[in-house]
Amino acid sequence: MNEKYCIGADIGGTTIKLAVISTEGDIIKKWEIHTDTSNHGKNITNDINYTINETLEELNIHKESILGIGAGAPGFVDTSTGYINEAINIGWKHFDFGVELKDLTGLPVWVDNDANLAALGENWLGAGRGVQNLIAVTLGTGVGGGIIANGEILNGANGTAAEIGHMTVKTSGGASCNCGRTGCLETETSATAIVRKAYEALAESPDSLLAGFDKITSKDVFEAAHQGDEAAGKVLVEVIDTLGLALANLTVTINPNKIVLGGGVSKAGQQLLDPLKQSFKNYALPRAAEACEFEIAELGNDAGVIGGASLVKQYH
Amino acid sequence: MNEKYCIGADIGGTTIKLAVISTEGDIIKKWEIHTDTSNHGKNITNDINYTINETLEELNIHKESILGIGAGAPGFVDTSTGYINEAINIGWKHFDFGVELKDLTGLPVWVDNDANLAALGENWLGAGRGVQNLIAVTLGTGVGGGIIANGEILNGANGTAAEIGHMTVKTSGGASCNCGRTGCLETETSATAIVRKAYEALAESPDSLLAGFDKITSKDVFEAAHQGDEAAGKVLVEVIDTLGLALANLTVTINPNKIVLGGGVSKAGQQLLDPLKQSFKNYALPRAAEACEFEIAELGNDAGVIGGASLVKQYH
Numbered sequence: 166m167n168e169k170y171c172i173g174a175d176i177g178g179t180t181i182k183l184a185v186i187s188t189e190g191d192i193i194k195k196w197e198i199h200t201d202t203s204n205h206g207k208n209i210t211n212d213i214n215y216t217i218n219e220t221l222e223e224l225n226i227h228k229e230s231i232l233g234i235g236a237g238a239p240g241f242v243d244t245s246t247g248y249i250n251e252a253i254n255i256g257w258k259h260f261d262f263g264v265e266l267k268d269l270t271g272l273p274v275w276v277d278n279d280a281n282l283a284a285l286g287e288n289w290l291g292a293g294r295g296v297q298n299l300i301a302v303t304l305g306t307g308v309g310g311g312i313i314a315n316g317e318i319l320n321g322a323n324g325t326a327a328e329i330g331h332m333t334v335k336t337s338g339g340a341s342c343n344c345g346r347t348g349c350l351e352t353e354t355s356a357t358a359i360v361r362k363a364y365e366a367l368a369e370s371p372d373s374l375l376a377g378f379d380k381i382t383s384k385d386v387f388e389a390a391h392q393g394d395e396a397a398g399k400v401l402v403e404v405i406d407t408l409g410l411a412l413a414n415l416t417v418t419i420n421p422n423k424i425v426l427g428g429g430v431s432k433a434g435q436q437l438l439d440p441l442k443q444s445f446k447n448y449a450l451p452r453a454a455e456a457c458e459f460e461i462a463e464l465g466n467d468a469g470v471i472g473g474a475s476l477v478k479q480y481h
Numbered sequence: 482m483n484e485k486y487c488i489g490a491d492i493g494g495t496t497i498k499l500a501v502i503s504t505e506g507d508i509i510k511k512w513e514i515h516t517d518t519s520n521h522g523k524n525i526t527n528d529i530n531y532t533i534n535e536t537l538e539e540l541n542i543h544k545e546s547i548l549g550i551g552a553g554a555p556g557f558v559d560t561s562t563g564y565i566n567e568a569i570n571i572g573w574k575h576f577d578f579g580v581e582l583k584d585l586t587g588l589p590v591w592v593d594n595d596a597n598l599a600a601l602g603e604n605w606l607g608a609g610r611g612v613q614n615l616i617a618v619t620l621g622t623g624v625g626g627g628i629i630a631n632g633e634i635l636n637g638a639n640g641t642a643a644e645i646g647h648m649t650v651k652t653s654g655g656a657s658c659n660c661g662r663t664g665c666l667e668t669e670t671s672a673t674a675i676v677r678k679a680y681e682a683l684a685e686s687p688d689s690l691l692a693g694f695d696k697i698t699s700k701d702v703f704e705a706a707h708q709g710d711e712a713a714g715k716v717l718v719e720v721i722d723t724l725g726l727a728l729a730n731l732t733v734t735i736n737p738n739k740i741v742l743g744g745g746v747s748k749a750g751q752q753l754l755d756p757l758k759q760s761f762k763n764y765a766l767p768r769a770a771e772a773c774e775f776e777i778a779e780l781g782n783d784a785g786v787i788g789g790a791s792l793v794k795q796y797h
Contacts, residue, residue: 314630320631321630326734328736331766332733333730336726336764344766418635421637453641
């Protein structure tokens with residue numbers, strides 16, 4: 166057998182997801198292990214090496230058939246070396262992860278941040294399959310982004326390309342962001358933002374259907390709006406209009422073939438997409454808008470490991 | 482002699498600028514011819530072929546030493562084929578320029594839009610020398626942009642990448658733009674915008690120094706502000722703050738090593754740069770801002786031909 170395989174690893178604060186994927190895109194095995202964040206995450210590299218060896222043995226795949234490991238971590242990564250500047254949830258700071266994993270496993274290693282790998286995953290086997298220019302947006306607790314341009318991930322000068330959650334969309338009166346500023350896209354359009362705005366709307370309109378929820382989630386806000394609740398509807402109009410504007414401005418910058426929306430908020434499907442496309446159209450250069458399709462992400466939690474494997478496939 | 486040369490051609494509405502440049506970056510000859518826009522610009526390809534042949538003969542350079550021609554035009558270009566969708570100032574519409582020039586000259590031809598080539602020119606021999614990630618902004622009658630990411634021009638899905646003049650920066654009450662919308666970066670921060678806003682300011686403050694100019698130019702507005710004129714100063718504060726916001730949002734998208742500012746407005750130098758950097762810092766993710774230096778463009782009107790030659794050097 167001459168078949169070659171790539172390993173993807175998606176390192177999160179709670180679990181490390183892994184997959185062995187053939188260069189044809191067949192997922193041979195997907196599994197996960199616990200993330201040991203004790204001792205500043207010092208055991209993680211060992212744990213990854215151990216579980217990979219164990220799994221390859223179980224699958225009866227020789228290490229010579231493995232082209233490499235593509236790993237993602239939530240943080241700022243020097244992609245040329247795999248050096249992690251900081252990955253807060255994992256406990257890493259100034260950690261030479263790429264080199265350590267390469268030395269331990271004896272395999273080539275590529276590292277990038279998780280949002281970029283999710284974009285690459287959707288670009289290989291998901292909703293953004295095969296396009297040369299793609300913006301992937303994750304609307305969850307925060308707002309993450311990954312950009313593929315000319316078929317390659319944009320990392321930029323120091324790994325902050327595609328940090329679209331930190332586009333400034335409100336120059337005054339915006340909510341505080343983890344980044345130390347205010348009015349970021351993340352503070353205005355994440356699931357967290359939707360919930361915050363829903364509570365504000367409820368305080369002004371105590372009769373809103375939102376009063377019926379014990380602890381409001383962004384899903385509840387979409388549900389209430391769907392049932393015709395005015396307060397919930399207004400929250401979504403504002404959030405979606407802000408998102409449409411940001412995506413329009415990204416579109417005259419990147420001119421993507423596709424924008425892929427993932428994360429919890431994207432589960433609203435057409436209830437999100439229909440008004441979003443309308444706002445986008447209002448704010449986007451017509452010729453750029455024409456070229457751009459919207460899709461809901463397909464790979465869910467697998468996007469990261471598939472993106473990791475894709476990184477290996479692309480650069481080995 | 483084994484020396485190889487690239488030809489750059491920058492096709493504008495009035496003149497066609499050309500240059501023969503060695504692969505080392507030595508400009509062997511620079512010249513220009515009149516742009517014959519009669520008959521929908523049908524003679525232009527012939528004129529370019531003629532002047533190139535004549536010049537190579539004069540320079541005693543054989544065609545075998547020419548790696549190709551890199552040509553720029555103001556409009557939407559299919560860079561894979563050199564097909565011009567539309568270049569209004571020149572009279573071209575649905576014109577297979579790249580193929581025609583290649584057939585006539587017998588040389589490989591690459592075509593891109595003029596703003597992208599200006600970025601590439603500054604990236605090769607100008608203010609953005611050698612960086613992998615660069616945003617070039619031209620602040621003139623309009624606002625043009627060119628982006629280099631991962632060392633390559635961003636063209637996007639249909640040639641509208643880096644059309645940053647059409648970022649929406651005012652969602653209501655913005656001035657009308659050529660693109661059919663309102664509130665574009667171009668309508669708020671171009672030289673034209675500065676002049677329009679200056680006349681509005683003068684109408685409100687008839688005692689302003691701006692009253693002393695026969696026909697106000699953007700240079701006059703900088704001059705009046707420099708002399709302490711309040712109305713002129715307010716115009717510039719507003720314009721520069723808007724530009725700083727747009728560049729900050731571009732910076733968390735592209736994460737450039739450098740932003741290079743060209744065009745007439747950039748001649749204001751530090752009077753533009755100092756407040757611009759401050760606004761930029763207010764709106765940009767700190768880690769992305771840290772990586773980014775501002776520069777005034779160095780190549781002036783030569784940026785396009787040098788960029789054209791760079792295109793040949795990069796892709797031949």
